Amino acid sequence: MTTRKLQPQTRFLQTSSRQSTMFYARSVVLYALLCICSTNYSKIKNASIPVRLFTEEELQRYDGSEDGQPIYMAIKGVVFDVTTGKEFYGKGAPYNALVGKDSTRAVAKMSLDPADLTHDTTGLTENQLQSLEQIFKGTYKAKYPIVGYTSRRVLNEDGSPNKDFKPEDQPNFNIKEEF
Structure with missing residues (x-):
């Protein structure tokens, strides 16, 4: 070998x-x-990051009026922490009227009218709904952390669970993108 x-x-x-x-x-x-x-x-x-349900009263506590307290704003039932935008949403700031509540209609209409400071989207035009969706995704979801949801999305007026609530049936709501 x-x-x-x-x-x-x-x-x-x-x-x-x-x-x-x-x-x-x-x-x-x-x-x-x-x-x-x-x-x-x-x-x-x-x-x-805890997911929390906010009642209207609880959300009002985060309206930017107290120093050191976070500033929360809801759009389409999603509660965002907008504290980093304090110069826009804080006490005396130009968009302070939008915080401490669900301001879906106001955002859709680009309005600060007190009558528009509500979650109700009834009667909005197709353009306003498209604008709402663009601002919701492009500004709020892209910039601010989600800290919870408004209880209105999943509870009845008496506080009991809404058994008929189907997120996919809600106007301008896409569960796959939020959870």
């Missing part, structure tokens, strides 16, 4: 191939760890 000596080029290729395989294996393991960590971080981060 004869033993053959490997040429220097062949040894280099074998070593290089082995190094490539090790590099690839390490990269895969690192990628897997990063995926696991980022998924767990996402779960932890989302778990630390």
Whole structure:
């Protein structure tokens, strides 16, 4: 039996191939760890933000009138923390009338009229509804954290659960994008 000596080029290729395989294996393991960590971080981060139902009275407490208190605003029954926009929504600010309540109609109509400071979308035009959707997604959902939902979305006037409530049937509401 004869033993053959490997040429220097062949040894280099074998070593290089082995190094490539090790590099690839390490990269895969690192990628897997990063995926696991980022998924767990996402779960932890989302778990630390409680989803809360707000009554109209509770929401009024977050109208920007008290220093140090967060400023909340609801659109389409979704409550946003708009505190970072204090210069727009804080006490004495131009859009302060919108906070501490569900201002869906006002946002749709781009109005600060007290009669429009409501959740009611009855009678809005198609253009106003489209505007509402653009502002809801492009401004509020993109900029401000969701801290809860108005109880009106899921409760009857007497506070009992609304068994007929179907989010998918609500005007301008898409459950898949919010939960």
